[in-house]
Amino acid sequence: MARLNLQDAAFLQVETAECPAHVAGLQIYQLPDHYEGNFFREMMSRIDLSIPPTPPFNMKLKSPTISLDVLPSWVEDKNFDLDYHVRYSALPAPGTMDQLMKLVERLHSRLLDRTRPLWECYFIEGLEGNRVALYFKIHHASMDGVAAMSILSRVTSTVPQTENVKGFWQAEPAKRKIDPLAENLTMRLLRTYSGLRDQAKSLQQLSMTAIKSGMQALSGGSRHSPRPFTAPATIFNRAITQHRRFAVHTIPLSRIKSIAGDLGMTVNDLVLAICAGALRRYLLDHKALPTKPVLAMCPVSVRPKDAEQSGNQISMIVTTLATDEPDTIKRLHRIHESAKEAKDNLSSLSREAATNYALLMNGALLLANASGLGDKIAPPANLVISNVPGPRERLFLMDGELVNNYPMSVLVHGQALNITVTSYADELDFGLLAAREAMPDLDKLAIYIGEACDELDTANDAHLTTQAQSAAEKLVRSRATKKPAAASRKKAAAKKPKPAAKLALVAKVKK
Numbered sequence: 001m002a003r004l005n006l007q008d009a010a011f012l013q014v015e016t017a018e019c020p021a022h023v024a025g026l027q028i029y030q031l032p033d034h035y036e037g038n039f040f041r042e043m044m045s046r047i048d049l050s051i052p053p054t055p056p057f058n059m060k061l062k063s064p065t066i067s068l069d070v071l072p073s074w075v076e077d078k079n080f081d082l083d084y085h086v087r088y089s090a091l092p093a094p095g096t097m098d099q100l101m102k103l104v105e106r107l108h109s110r111l112l113d114r115t116r117p118l119w120e121c122y123f124i125e126g127l128e129g130n131r132v133a134l135y136f137k138i139h140h141a142s143m144d145g146v147a148a149m150s151i152l153s154r155v156t157s158t159v160p161q162t163e164n165v166k167g168f169w170q171a172e173p174a175k176r177k178i179d180p181l182a183e184n185l186t187m188r189l190l191r192t193y194s195g196l197r198d199q200a201k202s203l204q205q206l207s208m209t210a211i212k213s214g215m216q217a218l219s220g221g222s223r224h225s226p227r228p229f230t231a232p233a234t235i236f237n238r239a240i241t242q243h244r245r246f247a248v249h250t251i252p253l254s255r256i257k258s259i260a261g262d263l264g265m266t267v268n269d270l271v272l273a274i275c276a277g278a279l280r281r282y283l284l285d286h287k288a289l290p291t292k293p294v295l296a297m298c299p300v301s302v303r304p305k306d307a308e309q310s311g312n313q314i315s316m317i318v319t320t321l322a323t324d325e326p327d328t329i330k331r332l333h334r335i336h337e338s339a340k341e342a343k344d345n346l347s348s349l350s351r352e353a354a355t356n357y358a359l360l361m362n363g364a365l366l367l368a369n370a371s372g373l374g375d376k377i378a379p380p381a382n383l384v385i386s387n388v389p390g391p392r393e394r395l396f397l398m399d400g401e402l403v404n405n406y407p408m409s410v411l412v413h414g415q416a417l418n419i420t421v422t423s424y425a426d427e428l429d430f431g432l433l434a435a436r437e438a439m440p441d442l443d444k445l446a447i448y449i450g451e452a453c454d455e456l457d458t459a460n461d462a463h464l465t466t467q468a469q470s471a472a473e474k475l476v477r478s479r480a481t482k483k484p485a486a487a488s489r490k491k492a493a494a495k496k497p498k499p500a501a502k503l504a505l506v507a508k509v510k511k
Contacts, residue, residue, distance in 0.1 A: 277452030
C-alpha cells in the first residue's frame with residue numbers, strides 16, 4: 001500500500017463530473033507502405049500477456065470514496081482485467097482528422113472508474129493516409145506529463161521492431177536507487193523527520209517570498225512577473241460542463257529554435273509568444289480582448305532525474321502574455337522578462353517549497369472548483385500553458401512510425417482553456433483543449449497558432465534587416481568621420497616641399 005502525496009490527492013478530491021481530472025495523449029502512427037490488416041490486433045498478438053502489469057497501471061484506490069480520506073492510498077488490483085482497460089475503435093474509413101477529434105472529445109469527457117486502475121487506452125483504426133491512432137488517458141493523480149513521456153520512450157524503439165513487443169502497461173517505472181540498509185525502522189523515522197523539517201523550511205521560505213512580493217507591491221517597484229489572481233476576465237474564464245472541444249497544430253521545432261536563436265530567446269519564450277499572438281487575434285475576432293494582459297499559469301517540473309516516474313512533482317509560475325501589446329517583438333520581450341523573473345523567483349525556493357507553492361496557488365481554485373464556485377472566484381491565471389519535453393529521436397511502435405504526439409490536459413471551473421505542447425523529434429505538437437460552451441470554434445485558435453508563428457518569423461526577418469541596416473549605417477558614418485582627417489593630412493603633405501625638391505632649389509640659388 002502506498003499513500004498519495006498532497007498534490008496527487010488534490011486531483012482526486014476536486015474531481016467532478018464536469019471537471020474530470022485525467023490527462024491524455026493522442027498518438028498518430030504512420031503505417032508501412034501497402035500495409036493491410038489490423039495493426040493493433042497484430043501488435044496485441046505479439047505481446048506476451050503473461051507478463052503482469054507494473055505500477056501505476058495495476059494500482060487502484062484503496063477506497064473509491066475518498067472524501068473523508070485526506071491522503072488516500074494505492075493498492076494492487078488483484079483482479080486486474082486488461083480487456084477492460086484496452087479497447088478498440090475505428091473511424092469510417094477513410095477517417096478524417098476532424099472525425100478523430102470528435103471521437104477523442106467524447107472519450108476525454110468521461111470520468112474514469114475509481115473501482116479500477118485509473119487509466120484507459122483506445123486503439124483507433126481507419127485514419128486516412130494509412131495511419132492509426134492511439135488515445136491513452138490516465139488520472140492526473142497517477143502521473144504527470146514528464147512521467148508519461150518517460151513511459152513512452154521505454155515502450156517504443158528508435159527502429160522498426162516486430163519482435164519482443166511490450167505493452168506500455170508492462171513498462172517498469174524508473175525508481176530511485178535505495179540502499180537496503182536504509183530500510184530499517186530507525187532510518188525510516190529519520191526520513192520522516194527530515195521530510196517534516198523540509199516542510200517547515202519550505203513554509204518559512206514561502207512566507208518570506210510572500211512578504212517580498214507584498215513589499216514590492218507596496219513600494220511600487222518595477223515587477224515583470226504578475227501576481228497570481230490578478231488576471232482580467234475573458235470569455236474562457238467561466239463555469240464549464242463536461243463537454244469538450246479539442247484541436248491540434250504542429251510546428252517544426254527547428255523553425256522555433258532558429259527564431260529563438262536570432263532573438264536571444266528560449267524555445268519556451270517562443271511557445272508562450274505564439275500562444276499569446278493566437279489568443280490576441282482570437283479575442284479580437286470576438287471583440288473580447290481585455291485591456292489588461294492575459295495571464296498564463298505554467299507548470300514547472302521539480303522531479304529529480306532519478307525519481308520514480310509516477311505521481312506529480314510540479315510547481316507553477318505565472319507570466320504575462322502581453323496581449324495588450326500589438327507589436328510582436330515588443331510582446332515577445334515582455335513575455336521573456338516576465339517568465340525569466342518568475343523562474344528566478346521559483347529557483348530561489350527548495351524543491352519542497354516550490355511544490356507547496358503550487359499547492360497554495362491552486363488551493364483556492366481547486367476548492368472553488370469542488371464547491372461549484374470556480375467561476376465566482378478569480379483564477380490564479382486565465383489559462384494553463386504547459387510545455388512538456390518529449391523524445392528527441394523518431395520512435396516506432398512495431399513498424400509503425402510515431403508522427404505526432406498531441407497532449408490533452410485538465411479543465412476546471414474558471415479556466416475553460418488549456419494549451420499543452422510536447423516536443424518530439426523536430427516537431428512541436430500543440431494540443432488545445434476547451435469547454436465546448438466557452439469556445440465552440442476552438443479550431444480557429446489552432447489555425448491562429450500557425451499564423452502567430454508566421455508573424456514571429458516575419459517580425460524576426462524585419463528585426464534582422466533593421467539590425468543589418470543599422471550596422472551598415474553605423475559603418476558608413478564611421479568611415480565618413482575618418483575621411484576629413486585623412487583629406488587634411490593629404491593636403492598638408494602636398495603643401496610641404498619634398499626633401500629632394502628642396503635640395504634642388506638650394507643648388508640653383510648657389511649657381
